[in-house]
Amino acid sequence: xxxxxxxxSVYYSIFGAxxxxxxxxxxxxxxxxxxxxxxxxxxxxxxxxxLVVLFFMHVKYSSRLTKLIVLTSLFxxxxxVGETMMDYATRGLQGLLPQLH
Amino acid sequence: MSNAVAHADAHxxxxxxxxxxxxxxxxxxxxxxxxxxxxxxxLTEVLFFGGLFFAYLxxxxxxxxxxxxxxxxxxxxxxxxxxxxxxASSLTMAxxxxxxxxxxxxxxxxxxxxxxxxxxxxxxxKVYEYADKFEHHHVPGANxxxxxxxxxxxxxxxxxxxxxxxxxxxxxxxxVVMMSVITWMAHKGKFDSTYYTPVEMAGLYWHFVDLVWxxxxxxxxxxxxxx
Numbered sequence: 001x002x003x004x005x006x007x008x009s010v011y012y013s014i015f016g017a018x019x020x021x022x023x024x025x026x027x028x029x030x031x032x033x034x035x036x037x038x039x040x041x042x043x044x045x046x047x048x049x050x051l052v053v054l055f056f057m058h059v060k061y062s063s064r065l066t067k068l069i070v071l072t073s074l075f076x077x078x079x080x081v082g083e084t085m086m087d088y089a090t091r092g093l094q095g096l097l098p099q100l101h
Numbered sequence: 102m103s104n105a106v107a108h109a110d111a112h113x114x115x116x117x118x119x120x121x122x123x124x125x126x127x128x129x130x131x132x133x134x135x136x137x138x139x140x141x142x143x144l145t146e147v148l149f150f151g152g153l154f155f156a157y158l159x160x161x162x163x164x165x166x167x168x169x170x171x172x173x174x175x176x177x178x179x180x181x182x183x184x185x186x187x188x189a190s191s192l193t194m195a196x197x198x199x200x201x202x203x204x205x206x207x208x209x210x211x212x213x214x215x216x217x218x219x220x221x222x223x224x225x226x227k228v229y230e231y232a233d234k235f236e237h238h239h240v241p242g243a244n245x246x247x248x249x250x251x252x253x254x255x256x257x258x259x260x261x262x263x264x265x266x267x268x269x270x271x272x273x274x275x276x277v278v279m280m281s282v283i284t285w286m287a288h289k290g291k292f293d294s295t296y297y298t299p300v301e302m303a304g305l306y307w308h309f310v311d312l313v314w315x316x317x318x319x320x321x322x323x324x325x326x327x328x
Contacts, residue, residue, distance in 0.1 A: 003132075003294075005202050006195075015192040022184050022318075026177065029323035037327070041319040048315050056195045057308045058301075066136055073144040077151045084155055101163050 004061035014055045021048045120296045132298050139302045143309050146272075150313050153268070157261050157320060160254075165325075167254030172324035174239065175262075179226050180322040184314065186226070190219035191311045198304045201297035206290055209300065213284040216307065220277045227270050234259075262321055269317060272310045279303050 025044045033040055054060040059070055092099035118128050125131040161168045197212030238246035241256040241263070249255060283303045286292065292300055 003202060005199060008196065008199065011192055011195045011199070015188065018188045019185065022181070022188065025319050026181060026323065029319070029326040032327040037325070041323060042316075045316050045319055049312050052191060052308055052312055052315070056191050056311075057305055062136065063133060065133075066140055069137060069140045069144060073140075073147040076144070077147055080148060080151050081155050081158065085159070088159060 004058070006055065006058070006061075010055060014051050017051060018048055021051075118295060128295065135298050135302055136305075139305050143305065146309060150265075150268070153261070153265050154316065154320075157265070160257050160261065161320075161324070164251070164254040164257065167249075167251035168258050169325035170249060170251055171239075171255040171258035171262075172321065173326065174237070175322050176230075176233070177322050177326075179230050180318055183223050183226050184318045186219050186223050187311045187314050190216050190223070191308050193219060194304045194307045198297065198301050201287065201292045201300040202294055204293040206287065206292075209287045209292065210284060213280060213287060213300075217277055217280050217284065220273055220280070220307075224270060224273055224277070227266065231263075234263075265317055266321070269310065269313050272313070276303075276307050276310050280307065 021044055025041055028040050028044065029037065031037075053070060059067060088100065091097050121128055121131060125134065193212050193215040197209055197216060200208035200212055234240055235244060238244055239259050241260045245252075245256055245259070247255055280303055283299055286299065
């Protein structure tokens with residue numbers, strides 16, 4: 001088997017980083033960043049998610065096709081969120097479709 | 102490497118690994134197919150949870166004050182502990198896969214049992230949190246009581262809270278059951294460095310459930326906690 005075996009130290013380091021980032025998430029929540037609180041929280045969460053996907057789920061050492069499928073899931077998620085939001089964002093224009101709240 | 106025993110008896114063809122199914126040419130191709138299949142399933146799961154995350158996004162945008170008020174009533178500590186527990190379970194899971202990759206049977210079993218244990222701890226804390234919600238009348242429907250002018254919108258927040266964490270907990274339960282099966286198989290010596298695919302696939306699912314929680318925690322527990 002020519003499979004990549006990660007050293008245990010890599011896993012422990014990633015775990016440590018995830019713990020630090022979790023602490024950062026909570027601390028950042030107590031700082032008033034105005035409208036940036038949510039983006040910062042999501043940015044930290046996304047960075048944590050990237051570490052999990054690349055190292056714990058081994059995608060860094062996976063085939064290009066696997067990496068493509070991972071990116072494709074993000075692509076379709078963006079379409080889901082983006083396009084659905086377009087519906088709500090364009091409600092009530094020119095009195096054509098009723099506003100919803 | 103006792104699993105990599107040649108078996109040519111019933112075939113009259115070249116010897117191959119006993120776990121190689123006949124529609125694949127090599128073990129690597131078979132493993133790649135399994136990996137792609139699991140990732141495609143996880144893609145559908147991203148969209149599954151994604152729909153709920155979108156609903157959260159929309160209602161948070163519309164009723165931010167209500168969401169902030171409702172989120173502040175949730176105690177951070179159990180959520181934070183659960184986040185640490187799940188991340189630790191991803192660590193033990195990754196180490197379990199690694200043990201299977203390096204043909205360490207008893208280490209594999211031990212790491213998998215640790216993963217299951219941490220998953221059960223997570224579920225236990227969730228039970229405690231849900232019970233707490235019932236006591237404080239935060240469950241949408243007949244149980245819900247709130248004096249706030251935002252009561253109706255707070256119910257929307259808690260509906261999303263219970264639906265998203267409930268769906269997540271359901272995935273955890275499925276994960277624990279699946280992991281129990283894999284642990285039993287590992288105990289029976291079914292895996293080694295030439296074949297450990299089920300361990301790795303179960304691991305991918307487990308890490309995905311952790312990923313969902315990594316997003317759920319800040320969005321549900323940490324809305325406008327300053328001031």
